[in-house]
Amino acid sequence: MQYHHKKSESGKTYWLYGVHAVRAALLNETREIKRMVATKQAMEKFTSECKARKINPEDKSPQDISKLLPEDAVHQGIALEVRPLPEMALEDYLAIAKGPKPLLLLDQVTDPHNVGAILRTAAAFGVGAIIVTKDHAAQESATMAKASSGGIEIVPIITVTNLSQSMETLKKHGYWCIGLDGEAKQTIAQAKLNNKTALVLGAEGKGLRRLTAERCDLLVRLPISSAMESLNVSNAAAVALYALTLQISV
Numbered sequence: 001m002q003y004h005h006k007k008s009e010s011g012k013t014y015w016l017y018g019v020h021a022v023r024a025a026l027l028n029e030t031r032e033i034k035r036m037v038a039t040k041q042a043m044e045k046f047t048s049e050c051k052a053r054k055i056n057p058e059d060k061s062p063q064d065i066s067k068l069l070p071e072d073a074v075h076q077g078i079a080l081e082v083r084p085l086p087e088m089a090l091e092d093y094l095a096i097a098k099g100p101k102p103l104l105l106l107d108q109v110t111d112p113h114n115v116g117a118i119l120r121t122a123a124a125f126g127v128g129a130i131i132v133t134k135d136h137a138a139q140e141s142a143t144m145a146k147a148s149s150g151g152i153e154i155v156p157i158i159t160v161t162n163l164s165q166s167m168e169t170l171k172k173h174g175y176w177c178i179g180l181d182g183e184a185k186q187t188i189a190q191a192k193l194n195n196k197t198a199l200v201l202g203a204e205g206k207g208l209r210r211l212t213a214e215r216c217d218l219l220v221r222l223p224i225s226s227a228m229e230s231l232n233v234s235n236a237a238a239v240a241l242y243a244l245t246l247q248i249s250v
Contacts, residue, residue: 013083015068016145017075019045024150025080026053031153035081037065042077070142084140088156090166093129094173100195101128102244103175107163107212108136108203109233116147117234118201123151125241131158131166131198167215170198179208179216180240182230188220188243195248199240204233 013034016025019042025031026049036057038046043057050057065075104127109115115130115138122130137159138144145152160166167177178193179200200216202208207230213219222239224231231239 013081014140014142015079016082016142017065017069017073017079018146019076019078020149021145021152022046022078022080023049024153025082025145026050026055028085028153030086032083033080034083037068037079039065039077046078073142073146085152085157088129088158090131090158090160090169093156093158094169097128100174101126102195102241102248103128103131103170103198104237104241105131105163105167105177105198105200106133106137106233107200107208108133108206109201110136110138111204111233112138112141112144113147114138114204114232114234116144116149116152118237119144119148119151119155119157121151121234121238121241123148123154125245127155127241129156129158131160131163133163134159134161136203164211164215167198167200167212171217176218177216179213179219180222180236181208181213181219182221184219184221186218186220187223188240189223189247191218191220191247193244193247197244199237199244201233201237201240 016022026046033053033055036055037060038057039062040059062077065077065079069075069079104118104122119130170177175196175198177198177200178191200208200212222231222236
């Protein structure tokens with residue numbers, strides 16, 4: 001499904017690299033591509049995508065590509081210079097989304113590797129969108145895109161100023177806001193959830209903020225061993241989405 005976005009006003013660009021990230025970007029019509037560099041061998045794998053996007057890749061050696069990218073970037077012989085994805089407002093998403101899909105809300109998750117991994121999982125489990133805060137949150141970057149393995153091109157990221165207000169907006173549209181909390185009495189498997197579930201995950205190490213937790217309709221936990229205090233937020237997202245999928249498919 002293609003969404004209509006507000007064009008990004010930022011003039012900045014960054015480099016995407018790696019086969020999965022590049023292919024997903026080429027297939028995403030909303031992604032503005034400024035430049036493509038590739039080795040001859042890598043270029044052969046993207047002939048149809050380049051033709052469809054009317055892009056002429058620049059033939060570069062692996063060493064020359066590496067010079068354009070962060071140190072130790074594993075580019076697999078291909079990279080794209082792109083603009084950040086266009087912005088989308090929560091209200092616009094809710095107005096045009098076809099059929100309810102689970103949503104993910106990230107409460108000040110700042111590690112781009114974690115957000116990228118969450119995007120990859122969200123794409124795999126059919127999440128409609130990921131909602132993040134404007135401040136104290138990871139920004140779109142090459143690191144995030146690489147970790148998402150293309151998920152960043154599939155699942156819209158919606159940036160909001162106030163997460164609590166956005167939760168109230170979701171409730172008005174029939175969503176249940178379900179917060180993950182290691183101290184909750186009920187497990188996620190015990191909750192009766194459906195497609196109109198907005199899973200709320202807290203920051204690395206800190207968990208949900210007090211106000212965010214209070215705005216949740218229900219707090220649930222993952223049934224992990226007492227030998228381990230918690231899971232990394234991206235792992236928690238994967239387990240929670242799997243548990244949610246099991247309930248939805250019943």
